[in-house]
Amino acid sequence: MVNFSINLLAEAKIVYTDGGVLAEFAWTIVVLPFLAALLITFFGKNLPLKGAEIALGTVGYIFLYSSALMFVHVTEGIANEFFINVGTLGSFDIEFGWVVDGLSIMMYFVVGTVALLVFIYATNYMEGEIRYTFFFNSLTLFAGSMLVLVSSPTLIQILIGWELVGVCSYLLIGHYWENKDNSSAAMKAFITNKIADVGLMIGIIILALSSGSLRISEILYQATHDYTAIQNVAFVSGILLFIGAMGKSAQFPLHVWLPDAMAGPTPVSALMHAATMVTAGVYLLARMFPFYKSMASDALDIVMLFGVITLLMAGLVAVVQDDLKKVLAYSTVSQLGYMVAAIGSGAYTAALFHLWTHAFFKALLFLGAGSVIHSVHSNSMLEMGGLRKVMPKTFATFIIGTVALAGLPPFAGFFSKDEILASFNHEGETTFFFIAVLGAFITAFYMTRAVALTFLGEYRGHGHPHESHKMMTTPLLVLAVFAIGSGWANIPGVYTGFTTWVTTRKTPIVEYHPESFDMYALSLGLAAGLLGIALGYYLYQLQGSAETGDEKIKIQPIWTVLENKYYLDNFYFKFVIDPVKITFAKAIDSFNTNVIDRFINGFGQIVSFLGGIVYNNFDQNGIDKLLNLSSTGTDAAGSKVKLLQTGRAQQYLMLFLGGVIVISLLILFII
Amino acid sequence: MEIFEIVTYFVLLLLLSTTVRVVTTSNVIHAAISLVFTLALTAVLFLMLSTEFVALVLVLVYLGAVVVLFLFGIMITRAPLGKNAELDNDQNKKLGALISGSIFFIFSYILVSGFDGEVEITSGTSTELLGEVLLSRFVFPFELVSFVLLAALIGGITLARKDEALIDEDQI
Amino acid sequence: MIVQPVLVVAAALFSLGIYGILVRRNAVMVLLSIELILNSVNINFIMFDTMLSDALMQGQVFTIFIITIAAAEVGIGLAIVLMLFRNRQTANINEFDLMKW
Numbered sequence: 043m044v045n046f047s048i049n050l051l052a053e054a055k056i057v058y059t060d061g062g063v064l065a066e067f068a069w070t071i072v073v074l075p076f077l078a079a080l081l082i083t084f085f086g087k088n089l090p091l092k093g094a095e096i097a098l099g100t101v102g103y104i105f106l107y108s109s110a111l112m113f114v115h116v117t118e119g120i121a122n123e124f125f126i127n128v129g130t131l132g133s134f135d136i137e138f139g140w141v142v143d144g145l146s147i148m149m150y151f152v153v154g155t156v157a158l159l160v161f162i163y164a165t166n167y168m169e170g171e172i173r174y175t176f177f178f179n180s181l182t183l184f185a186g187s188m189l190v191l192v193s194s195p196t197l198i199q200i201l202i203g204w205e206l207v208g209v210c211s212y213l214l215i216g217h218y219w220e221n222k223d224n225s226s227a228a229m230k231a232f233i234t235n236k237i238a239d240v241g242l243m244i245g246i247i248i249l250a251l252s253s254g255s256l257r258i259s260e261i262l263y264q265a266t267h268d269y270t271a272i273q274n275v276a277f278v279s280g281i282l283l284f285i286g287a288m289g290k291s292a293q294f295p296l297h298v299w300l301p302d303a304m305a306g307p308t309p310v311s312a313l314m315h316a317a318t319m320v321t322a323g324v325y326l327l328a329r330m331f332p333f334y335k336s337m338a339s340d341a342l343d344i345v346m347l348f349g350v351i352t353l354l355m356a357g358l359v360a361v362v363q364d365d366l367k368k369v370l371a372y373s374t375v376s377q378l379g380y381m382v383a384a385i386g387s388g389a390y391t392a393a394l395f396h397l398w399t400h401a402f403f404k405a406l407l408f409l410g411a412g413s414v415i416h417s418v419h420s421n422s423m424l425e426m427g428g429l430r431k432v433m434p435k436t437f438a439t440f441i442i443g444t445v446a447l448a449g450l451p452p453f454a455g456f457f458s459k460d461e462i463l464a465s466f467n468h469e470g471e472t473t474f475f476f477i478a479v480l481g482a483f484i485t486a487f488y489m490t491r492a493v494a495l496t497f498l499g500e501y502r503g504h505g506h507p508h509e510s511h512k513m514m515t516t517p518l519l520v521l522a523v524f525a526i527g528s529g530w531a532n533i534p535g536v537y538t539g540f541t542t543w544v545t546t547r548k549t550p551i552v553e554y555h556p557e558s559f560d561m562y563a564l565s566l567g568l569a570a571g572l573l574g575i576a577l578g579y580y581l582y583q584l585q586g587s588a589e590t591g592d593e594k595i596k597i598q599p600i601w602t603v604l605e606n607k608y609y610l611d612n613f614y615f616k617f618v619i620d621p622v623k624i625t626f627a628k629a630i631d632s633f634n635t636n637v638i639d640r641f642i643n644g645f646g647q648i649v650s651f652l653g654g655i656v657y658n659n660f661d662q663n664g665i666d667k668l669l670n671l672s673s674t675g676t677d678a679a680g681s682k683v684k685l686l687q688t689g690r691a692q693q694y695l696m697l698f699l700g701g702v703i704v705i706s707l708l709i710l711f712i713i
Numbered sequence: 714m715e716i717f718e719i720v721t722y723f724v725l726l727l728l729l730s731t732t733v734r735v736v737t738t739s740n741v742i743h744a745a746i747s748l749v750f751t752l753a754l755t756a757v758l759f760l761m762l763s764t765e766f767v768a769l770v771l772v773l774v775y776l777g778a779v780v781v782l783f784l785f786g787i788m789i790t791r792a793p794l795g796k797n798a799e800l801d802n803d804q805n806k807k808l809g810a811l812i813s814g815s816i817f818f819i820f821s822y823i824l825v826s827g828f829d830g831e832v833e834i835t836s837g838t839s840t841e842l843l844g845e846v847l848l849s850r851f852v853f854p855f856e857l858v859s860f861v862l863l864a865a866l867i868g869g870i871t872l873a874r875k876d877e878a879l880i881d882e883d884q885i
Numbered sequence: 886m887i888v889q890p891v892l893v894v895a896a897a898l899f900s901l902g903i904y905g906i907l908v909r910r911n912a913v914m915v916l917l918s919i920e921l922i923l924n925s926v927n928i929n930f931i932m933f934d935t936m937l938s939d940a941l942m943q944g945q946v947f948t949i950f951i952i953t954i955a956a957a958e959v960g961i962g963l964a965i966v967l968m969l970f971r972n973r974q975t976a977n978i979n980e981f982d983l984m985k986w
Contacts, residue, residue, distance in 0.1 A: 689982030692907050692915075696808055699903065703815045710822065718887055725894045732898050732921060736905035741914065748917055751898075755924055762886070762935045767948050771927070774952050779920065779959050786913045786963040790976040802910045802979065809907035817900035824892040832886050832936045843942055851946050858953050865957035872964035875971075 058143075058546050061120035064111060065142035069124070071104045071150065072140055072193050075186025079179050086175040093175040094165045097182045098158075104185065105158040108150035115147045116539065119546045123195040123259060134256055140193040144546035145328055148394065149192035149321075152401045155524070156317040157185050159517035163409050164309035166513035167416060171307070177217060181313070184210035188318050192325055196256045197246045200326065204242065204290065207319050208235045214314065215306040227302040234299040238289020245282030248275045258329060262549040265333040273337055280334055280341030283326060284348075291323025292375045293382055294352040298611055300375055304367040304421075308412030311367060316374055316408050317401035324378065324397055327385045332549045335388065346386025350474045353379030355608065357484035361491065362604040365421045366411045369492045373447065374404055376481060380462055383474065389465030390553045391532070391541045396462060398540070399454035399528050403446035406521035410440040413514050414496060417507040423495040425503035433509045437497050439518040444493055446525040448486035449571040454529030456568070461532070463567045464560035475563075479570045486574025494582035534558050721761060728754045739800045741792045745783050752776055766840045891932050898925035912966045912976045916959060923955045 061068075078100040086093025114120060125139040140146075161181065168177055187210050191203025209232075216228030252275045253261045264272045287293070292300040303315055314320070327334070327345065334342050353376045360372035377400050384393035413436045414429060415421055430437040446453035449460070459482060466475040501507070509515070532540035535558035545551045606612070686697070731754060734747040752775045759768035847855055898921060905918025927948045934944025970976050 684986035687984070687986045689985030690979060691981075692802065692805055692978065696805070696812055696907055699812050699816065699907075703812065703819065706819050707815075710819065721887060722890065725890060729894060729897060732901045735921060736901050736908070736918060741911065744914060744917060748920060751921065752924060755928060758891075758928060759931055762931055764931050764934070764945050764948075767927075767931060767945050767952075770949055770952055774956050775920075775924075779956050782959055782963055783913060783917060786916075786966060789967055790911075790913060790970045792911055792913060792976060800910055800914060801908050805908050809904050812907065813900040813904035816903055817896055820896035820899060821893050824896060825889055828888055828892060828936070830888060832888055834886050834935060835938060838942060838945065843945055846942050847946055847949070850941060854950060858950055861954065862957050865960050869960045869964040872961070873967045 058119035058121040060122045061111075061114065061142045064107075064114055065120055065122045066124070068107070068111065068142050068150075068193070069140045071107050071154075072186065072189045074103060075100050075182045075189065079183045079186065082175060082179045082182060086179065091165065093178045094161070097178040098161050098165065100182055101154065101157045101161050101185055104150070104189070105154035108147070108154035111142065111147045112151045115144065115543060115546070119144075119542070120147065121546050121548050123548065125195060125257075133254070134250060136198060137196050137256065138199050139195045141195045142193075143548060144542075144544045145325070145394070146192055148398065148544055149325060150189065152321075152398060153185065153188050153192070153318050156401055156405045156521075157181075157313060159520055160309045160313040160405065160409070163312070163412070163514050163517045164307070166511045167309055167412055168307060173217065177214070177307070180210055180213045180217075181310070184214065184314065184319070188322070191322055195258055197250060197258060197261075198256050200258075200329075201243065201246060204239065204286070204322065207290075207314075207322060208232060208239070211235075211303070211314055211319055214310040215303045217306055217310070221305075224305040227299075227305040231299040231303050234296055235289045238286050238296050241282045241284075242286025242289075245279045245286065248279040248282065252279075259548055262330070262332045265336045266549060268336075272333075276333070276337035277341050280330075280338030281344060283330060284341065284345050287323030287326050287382070288348065289323070290326075291320050291378045291382060292352075293323070293348050293379065294355055295610060297352060297356065297375045298607075298614065301368050301371040301607075304365070304371050308367070308408060308415060311371070312405045312408035312412065315371065316404035320374060320378055321381075321397050321401065324381045324385065324393060327382065328390060328394055328544075331385065331390050331551060334385075335552055339388075342386050342388065344386075346383050346471070346474065349379045349381070349383025349386050350477050351379070352376065353383060353481045354477050354484075357481050357488070359604050359607050360488040361484065363488075364423055366414065366423050366426070366492060366496060367408070367421055369423075369488060370404070370407055370411055373407075373485065373489070374400075376485060377404065377447075380459070380478065380481070383478070384462045384465055387465050387469045387471060387474070388553055389462060390551050391544055391555070392458070392461035392465050394544045395532050395540055396458035398531070399446070399458040399525075402521055402528050403443045403454055403525035406439060406518060406525050407443040407447065409514070409518055409521065410436050410443060413510040413518065414440075414507075416514070417505075417510060418503055419505055420503065423492065426496045426501070427499045427503070428497070428501040429507055430497040432507050433497075435509060435515045435518065439515075439522040440493065440497065442522045442525055444489045446529075447489055448575060449482055449567055450575075451568075452526070452529070454525050454527070456571075457529035457532060460559070460564050460567055461534070461556070463563035464534075464556055465554065467560055467563045468554055468556070479566050482567050483570040483574040486571045487578045490575045490578025491582050494578065498582075717761075721758075724754055724757055724761070728758070740794075740796045741787050741800065742784075742794060744800075745780060745787060748783070749776060749780050752780070763834055764838055766838070766843050886935065888932070888936065892929065895925045895928040895932070898922075898928070910977055910979060912969065912978050913963070915978065916962045916966070919962075920955065920959065923951060927951055 078096050082093040082096050086096065089095060091098075111120070121143040123139060123141040123143070125137045127135055127137050129136050161178075164177070164181070168174055171177070184207060187203055187206030189203075191200060191207060194200045194203055212228045212232040215231055216225045219225040219228070249261055249272070250256050252271045253264050253269070254271075255261065261272065265276070288296045300315055300320065304311055334345075356372045356375035356379060360369050360376065363369045363372060377396070381393045381396050381400070384396060414426065414433065417433060418426055418429070420426070442453065446455040449455045451457075463475065463478055463482075466478055530537070531543075532538050534556045538555070541555060545553075603609070686693075728751060731747045731750040735744050735751060738744050738747065752771060756768040756771045756776075759765075759771065902918045902921035902925060905921060906915055909915050909918060930944045930948045930951070934942060934948075937944070966976060969981060973980055
């Protein structure tokens with residue numbers, strides 16, 4: 043029986059258990075994907091489904107286990123963590139382990155559910171594609187890496203999981219690497235993340251050194267109990283950790299990799315770049331939230347600022363996209379901005395709640411987009427249209443996803459977005475509040491545009507679109523159920539189970555918990571959403587822009603600026619990449635060619651010179667001459683000895699007698 | 714020294730000198746005649762040793778047949794007669810002298826170190842006894858030797874004859 | 886009867902015969918020298934026979950055989966020399982060197 047009370051501005055008295063056997067063996071869901079990846083590597087190609095069955099089995103197991111954990115957590119509450127010591131480095135103990143508390147269980151459940159549905163979808167979507175087995179291998183590895191990340195009780199394991207998901211992202215984005223654009227996109231993702239990871243690493247080092255431990259629970263304890271060592275570095279390390287989160291969660295200005303990451307197959311986009319990997323930054327902030335709240339509240343303000351900038355900027359760019367997946371990508375960036383801004387304003391639960399609902403409906407939208415793209419064989423919305431007639435299930439689920447994203451009740455997005463707006467309002471951040479409302483308007487607008495261009499009107503393309511296979515539409519239906527129902531986990535004033543779930547941690551969370559709906563925020567948010575849908579529908583359906591593709595609101599030069607993504611990529615190329623490329627890279631390249639290569643070539647030349655010496659002197663002159671000597675020697679000796687054969691009997695007799703004399707002398711006098 | 718001994722020494726000396734003349738003279742006829750003297754002196758030596766039969770055989774066979782054969786051979790092979798015949802291989806002389814000197818030295822060393830003293834000559838071997846031994850104990854080699862002589866005879870004739878058949882073969 | 890001088894003279898005869906074989910250029914002269922050698926061996930045999938007073942007189946018997954064989958050998962040898970002379974018109978043994986290298 044749950045026994046708790048939630049008060050305003052007070053620490054919730056959370057009661058939890060240690061999870062028992064279920065928590066003790068939670069490490070299996072982390073380790074199993076790696077074993078499965080190994081199995082797929084060795085046996086995948088020979089199996090009937092070419093390795094997909096191993097992957098499906100693994101994520102099925104993860105789903106079941108995380109559901110079991112979720113069930114126990116909902117009924118009883120678990121907060122526990124386990125450590126395994128693998129060695130010491132100086133004064134630090136290097137430990138790995140797994141955490142079983144509210145935040146982690148919620149993440150396990152999200153990963154398990156979305157991964158299972160995406161894997162089922164991908165089994166059909168990727169059929170016949172190149173490197174099918176390797177694809178599932180990478181996907182399984184990714185699932186394992188994400189679980190490593192969200193289950194880590196130490197900073198070192200978070201870093202390892204962080205890098206692992208980065209690698210898997212690189213592998214999966216660049217799945218069709220035969221096309222140079224795709225491999226460049228993978229490289230862009232990896233390098234952008236790597237730049238952000240520098241901040242993460244420095245932040246971790248500073249935190250570890252100042253607190254003397256790598257354990258997160260230890261650091262959080264020190265933070266909440268006002269240890270001075272940590273207090274001195276709190277702001278700096280907080281900012282640095284956020285920089286790491288910026289890379290992974292695509293905050294402005296490090297968001298540039300996410301739209302290009304759409305070059306990967308759609309299941310990848312659905313799993314990684316909607317639900318799981320991009321939420322790792324938010325997860326990190328959430329995990330370290332007590333630290334931020336107690337000691338680095340100034341850092342939180344900066345976090346909020348960047349989140350708000352992101353949500354607005356990304357939303358505006360999403361309006362001008364013609365590629366369906368890019369719309370969804372920018373939408374993801376924008377929603378991540380919402381989550382980050384929520385954490386920045388101190389709303390821990392709201393951010394995680396939005397993460398939770400967003401995972402489901404964004405995955406739904408991506409899978410639906412994948413279904414459309416698979417059927418039309420094109421990403422561009424200009425070649426779509428009128429698909430509601432031929433793809434009813436996809437259409438229905440896509441509508442549900444859109445409405446959930448736009449934030450209309452009773453769909454999931456309404457509840458989560460409303461909580462964020464309420465938090466802004468409560469904290470008194472008026473500017474950010476209005477920007478967030480504007481963001482909601484823009485979100486609804488571009489999603490309606492996307493729906494109109496894709497499904498409404500008449501078909502503008504040249505192919506024969508048809509509804510997708512059952513294996514692709516069934517996950518859509520399941521996700522649609524989640525997109526509707528997942529928001530009911532946290533209704534202020536009615537049922538706030540979700541809050542309990544995610545705040546059940548070893549370190550208590552201090553935040554504001556609303557007792558009921560904030561009507562001001564609710565009304566503004568709802569109005570913004572409805573207005574956005576209405577405007578979108580008007581412009582694109584009623585004005586016929588959907589049929590002609592002529593978008594009457596292309597107001598230049600704003601449209602051009604948005605189309606060029608604020609020239610941010612150009613900026614990066616000119617001021618970040620080119621200086622490095624032209625000066626640094628060229629310098630290193632010339633160093634490589636002139637110094638290192640010459641050095642190695644010098645070795646080679648020395649060796650070949652020595653070899654020449656050996657060859658000429660030893661081999662040719664020495665050994666060959668020696669061998670030749672044996673033949674010429676024998677020849678010479680023979681030609682000298684043959685002269686003995688004169689054919690004259692007297693000389694033969696002389697030789698014979700000479701021998702006889704010698705022998706007789708020997709016998710007579712010596713022997 | 715007894716007279717017998719002196720005579721023996723004399724005979725030996727003559728023997729040596731004739732032999733030296735055989736191998737060093739540049740006149741072939743002189744060499745053949747010197748051989749006659751050598752063989753005769755050997756027969757004398759045998760007589761002094763009371764082995765008359767062997768001396769007789771030597772004179773008969775060697776002096777009567779072999780030397781004649783040699784003279785015939787000299788004539789048929791048109792050996793250059795007269796003193797200024799180049800009879801020696803000049804290049805072999807030094808080495809030949811060395812070798813023969815060594816052989817002499819070795820032989821004499823063995824003989825001198827092996828045998829010594831004087832020996833008593835018996836009154837005379839009976840030719841009768843020799844005949845008996847030859848035809849009883851050594852009859853087998855005796856007969857074989859006669860075969861050898863026959864073979865040599867036939868062989869010699871076959872080798873040396875010149876007849877029309879052979880000439881025809883040569884012309885073919 | 887003195888022993889050693891006779892034997893030594895026999896040895897000298899032998900070596901003179903060797904000298905003659907090695908040095909003489911005419912084939913007939915070489916055969917002549919061979920006779921010298923055989924002769925020296927005969928002297929030795931008889932000498933030993935006298936020294937040993939052999940009942941079987943093996944020394945003398947053997948000497949007879951040697952003489953006989955020597956005669957046969959000279960016959961054959963001269964026949965061969967005759968043939969050689971017919972072929973090469975010369976009795977110079979330096980000319981008969983077809984077996985050289």
